[in-house]
Amino acid sequence: MTTSPTPAGAVDYTTKIPNNINLAGDDRVLKALEQWHPGYIDWWMTMGPDGFQTSDVYLRTAISIDPKGWAKFDYVKMPEYRWGILLAPQDENRLVNFGAHKGEKAWQEVPGEYRASLRRLVVIQGDTEPASVEQQRFLGKTAPSLYDMRNLFQVNVEEGRHLWAMVYLLHKYFGKDGREEADGLLQRRSGDQDKPRMLGAFNEETPDWLSFFMFTFFTDRDGKMQLESLAQSGFDPMSRTCRFMLTEEAHHMFVGETGVSRTIERTCAAMKAAGIEDPYDINRVRALGVIDLPTIQKKANLHYSLSLDLFGSEISTNAANFYNGGLKGRFMETKIEDDHLLTSATYPVLKLIDGQIKSVEEPALTAINMRLRDDYSKDCQGGVNRWNKVIEKAGIKFAITLPSVAFHRHIGEFKDVKVSHDGKVLSETEWIKNRDQWLPSKSDGDYIASLMQPCWERGKYAGWLSAPKVGIDNKGGDFEYVKIHRA
Amino acid sequence: MAEAAAAKRIDFQTDPSRYHHWKLVTDGDRAELIMDVDENATLFSGYQLKLNSYDLGVDIELADVLQRLRFEHPEVRVVVMKSGKDKVFCAGANIRMLAVSTHAHKVNFCKFTNETRNSIEDSSENSGQKFICAVRGTAAGGGYELALACDRIILADDGNSTVSLPEIPLLAVLPGTGGLTRVTDKRKVRRDLADAFCTVEEGVKGARAVKWRLVDRVATNSKFDAEVAALATELAASIKKAPGAKGIALTPIPRAIAADTITYSTVRVAIDRPGRRATITILGPDANPPDDIATMHSQAAQFWSLRLARELDDAILELRLNELEVGTLVFKSEGDPGRVLAHDAFLANHAEDWLATEIRNYWKRVLKRIDVTSRSLVATIEPGSCFAGTLAEIVFACDRSFMFQGSRKGDNRGPATMLLSAQNFGAYPMSNGITRLQTRFLGEPESVGAAEKQTGKSLDAAACEDLGLVTSAFDEIDWDDEVRIFLEERASFSADGLTGLEANLRFAGPETMETKIFGRLTAWQNWIFQRPNAVGADGALKRYGSGVKAEFDKKRV
Numbered sequence A: 001m002t003t004s005p006t007p008a009g010a011v012d013y014t015t016k017i018p019n020n021i022n023l024a025g026d027d028r029v030l031k032a033l034e035q036w037h038p039g040y041i042d043w044w045m046t047m048g049p050d051g052f053q054t055s056d057v058y059l060r061t062a063i064s065i066d067p068k069g070w071a072k073f074d075y076v077k078m079p080e081y082r083w084g085i086l087l088a089p090q091d092e093n094r095l096v097n098f099g100a101h102k103g104e105k106a107w108q109e110v111p112g113e114y115r116a117s118l119r120r121l122v123v124i125q126g127d128t129e130p131a132s133v134e135q136q137r138f139l140g141k142t143a144p145s146l147y148d149m150r151n152l153f154q155v156n157v158e159e160g161r162h163l164w165a166m167v168y169l170l171h172k173y174f175g176k177d178g179r180e181e182a183d184g185l186l187q188r189r190s191g192d193q194d195k196p197r198m199l200g201a202f203n204e205e206t207p208d209w210l211s212f213f214m215f216t217f218f219t220d221r222d223g224k225m226q227l228e229s230l231a232q233s234g235f236d237p238m239s240r241t242c243r244f245m246l247t248e249e250a251h252h253m254f255v256g257e258t259g260v261s262r263t264i265e266r267t268c269a270a271m272k273a274a275g276i277e278d279p280y281d282i283n284r285v286r287a288l289g290v291i292d293l294p295t296i297q298k299k300a301n302l303h304y305s306l307s308l309d310l311f312g313s314e315i316s317t318n319a320a321n322f323y324n325g326g327l328k329g330r331f332m333e334t335k336i337e338d339d340h341l342l343t344s345a346t347y348p349v350l351k352l353i354d355g356q357i358k359s360v361e362e363p364a365l366t367a368i369n370m371r372l373r374d375d376y377s378k379d380c381q382g383g384v385n386r387w388n389k390v391i392e393k394a395g396i397k398f399a400i401t402l403p404s405v406a407f408h409r410h411i412g413e414f415k416d417v418k419v420s421h422d423g424k425v426l427s428e429t430e431w432i433k434n435r436d437q438w439l440p441s442k443s444d445g446d447y448i449a450s451l452m453q454p455c456w457e458r459g460k461y462a463g464w465l466s467a468p469k470v471g472i473d474n475k476g477g478d479f480e481y482v483k484i485h486r487a
Numbered sequence B: 001m002a003e004a005a006a007a008k009r010i011d012f013q014t015d016p017s018r019y020h021h022w023k024l025v026t027d028g029d030r031a032e033l034i035m036d037v038d039e040n041a042t043l044f045s046g047y048q049l050k051l052n053s054y055d056l057g058v059d060i061e062l063a064d065v066l067q068r069l070r071f072e073h074p075e076v077r078v079v080v081m082k083s084g085k086d087k088v089f090c091a092g093a094n095i096r097m098l099a100v101s102t103h104a105h106k107v108n109f110c111k112f113t114n115e116t117r118n119s120i121e122d123s124s125e126n127s128g129q130k131f132i133c134a135v136r137g138t139a140a141g142g143g144y145e146l147a148l149a150c151d152r153i154i155l156a157d158d159g160n161s162t163v164s165l166p167e168i169p170l171l172a173v174l175p176g177t178g179g180l181t182r183v184t185d186k187r188k189v190r191r192d193l194a195d196a197f198c199t200v201e202e203g204v205k206g207a208r209a210v211k212w213r214l215v216d217r218v219a220t221n222s223k224f225d226a227e228v229a230a231l232a233t234e235l236a237a238s239i240k241k242a243p244g245a246k247g248i249a250l251t252p253i254p255r256a257i258a259a260d261t262i263t264y265s266t267v268r269v270a271i272d273r274p275g276r277r278a279t280i281t282i283l284g285p286d287a288n289p290p291d292d293i294a295t296m297h298s299q300a301a302q303f304w305s306l307r308l309a310r311e312l313d314d315a316i317l318e319l320r321l322n323e324l325e326v327g328t329l330v331f332k333s334e335g336d337p338g339r340v341l342a343h344d345a346f347l348a349n350h351a352e353d354w355l356a357t358e359i360r361n362y363w364k365r366v367l368k369r370i371d372v373t374s375r376s377l378v379a380t381i382e383p384g385s386c387f388a389g390t391l392a393e394i395v396f397a398c399d400r401s402f403m404f405q406g407s408r409k410g411d412n413r414g415p416a417t418m419l420l421s422a423q424n425f426g427a428y429p430m431s432n433g434i435t436r437l438q439t440r441f442l443g444e445p446e447s448v449g450a451a452e453k454q455t456g457k458s459l460d461a462a463a464c465e466d467l468g469l470v471t472s473a474f475d476e477i478d479w480d481d482e483v484r485i486f487l488e489e490r491a492s493f494s495a496d497g498l499t500g501l502e503a504n505l506r507f508a509g510p511e512t513m514e515t516k517i518f519g520r521l522t523a524w525q526n527w528i529f530q531r532p533n534a535v536g537a538d539g540a541l542k543r544y545g546s547g548v549k550a551e552f553d554k555k556r557v
Ligand SMILES: [Fe+2]
Pocket: A129, A158, A159, A162, A223, A249
């Protein structure tokens, strides 16, 4: 390992970049990557984790796709992380599995007819990857432990690699336009007024660690669902790219689920030790220096509703066209027992009709987004149930619940209506009166912010968060996951 | 029937020995062009060409006559067009033929007949050949449109001879093949009178026809021939062209037609049916032009510039009428751009020679034919190509143009270049009256000047992109994919959507009679021909001649 970041331009692109795409023999991608890479490093240095670029972080690096190679652990300075281009292995017999082209051989090249649509799908997915790194860039400073700090950086470098994965598709298959779009991915900035990221949730702040855990639980899970449906694509390189990304995504959601779970665990333990039974006795709970369960519920409400917006309108002709064109399928498409054409099927969609939330049968083809969102909600519910097990075990009468899908929405059917946590349509005044019991208030935010004190001592954890059951790579909780060398 | 009309291959090559419908008699600087349609010599089955009505086959012969008049009979100054039939001049396009034709054929038919009529006007303006239409009997619909294309119309004042545009009352379609542009803009008929004229089925005759400006003169039967002759003398005197021109023979164009290829001496057409496109490769001259003009006259139809113009013209027509599923035409070229420029210079240096002038005028018409071809037009300019001067106009006629930047590995021909000549700056006006570069740079006229400064220079891809002469330049790494994806994407769009888009974008700038004619044709005639009032089961075209009155949907749209 060298001790200073590699100067941009000195990378040997043919040997230093882990890949299974024969990069050394691909003039087109090499040339494009050489031009893009300095901008990427520049982006990482200015928008990546703030203050830790010279620290040694115990990270896993994917250097190949076989079980031995996809998670190599070692200390790495993040700017020297070996971002690579790895695709799931090609299946020569793979077919287009849905839509009008069902049964054709999967495409190895972009069909001209779908160039614009595919490019759009790649760019939207690609835009989310660097956005979350930007959203999380100041969190290192308030890390509740070296273990959590390391997890944050692991997620960050892998989002960087996911960006690479999308950029590879753009460089390899979309020519001049693709190269321009790849540059655009480095130019937009999360939350920037003039050049924001493309999707709403990726322009929101991630101000504290509980938000980070909620984000990786809820919003990275949207990423998972999108990748799952793109992994079904008839455009084979897209499918293979997304399939490999999903192996990394699992860890991001693990960080989120266990992070929230450890927060809950610590709160419950503190309450029990202090003899507090009422979870709504907020002042007393907060006096213990832990986050009360109702506030955790509010955080979940916020992140869940923002993430639902990422699925777009319930009824969408774009989504129908993507499906019919064989570009983007459903979650577990090949496991579903139907005709995979959806030309005559229907699907129940929640809609706002005469001020009431009602389920209506809509053509399944245009309800593709709705279906993916339903699968997403089910997936979320599984994690929520595991959180509730922790509360139950502590004997506290409280359960985290997912709010109604109509609650606090900015996109789709319910964007113009105010709805309570449990799905009742409200007047504007009722909403204003009750808002703070469902969404984090200013004072909730201030309280959480007050807890965000760095805890960087080996083996120590901030008072609001319990230690993990096991460490990373079979190391203990007291392993030095980050050797901090502050710049 | 309609199916048969779509299936039969239409050939645009003919010569006087094979004419069924026309006879040309020349006498010094006069010619008589007699229309005597053989009613059984139809292009398709299912109709007869009664009353000197015409189908595309009749018009193909007329186009051939006009071409031969220019090249084989340059001595002719006045052409008198008349009917070989007794009581009828021409009844226009054959209605039963229209009724059994596919929509695509109807539109292509109208487009070609428009081009032929424009060609008459072009001869009058540029080839020193004026046309007199001597109408005896009825000139109805397309028959009157034919008369309108001539410089003068004389109508027999016999109580029977009429001119008329009966389409609205009779057939529920728009008169003429180019709308009413020649009535309003060429003959400048007052609008209310034109309205009245177009709704009177039996038409207008005698003095009223003159008064309404529908014809120039009337003459009684006994004085008719003398009047025509007097008018011819008058017109001939007005024409300034050097006497003594000796025509050349337009020999048959050698061509080999296979399933997916058409091969000429200077043009190769290759059709990719699954891709729905045809590649048209133009071969540059294999030698420099001759040293003197006499040699060009002896080379005649073999002279490269003329040979290519004829072959390219035929290729475009072949694709238009016989390859309806081919949505995109990709133009390529191979050869020495220097030699192309030398041919341009040769023609420019002999502007006083009638044949050199005719060849340039012919190129102007071929390029216009490309302009109005309702297919996506794409040029790919690659190493070894020769898009220079006149051939560069083809690039400028295209909807998109792609240029190869640098060379291919292992190709020692050097990078692709484009060259401009004086021909790109005035010799080939489009139907809107201005050049393709002026049209291209309507919003930035200074770009025309910037391009003109580069005349004669080898312009590489970067320079061409910079000057705005091509859409995009791609290097070897991107080329195959970008071009492939563009073509696939193009093929996936709606054919009608593209036809509309391209027609809208190609003719920026001033309106002329010609742009109006094609604009009215594509927009109005296309629309009206699709409406149930014309082609529905109870529509006028279907019911024509059945004795049952058509039933109209009276709602205005
Ligand atoms: Fe990601």
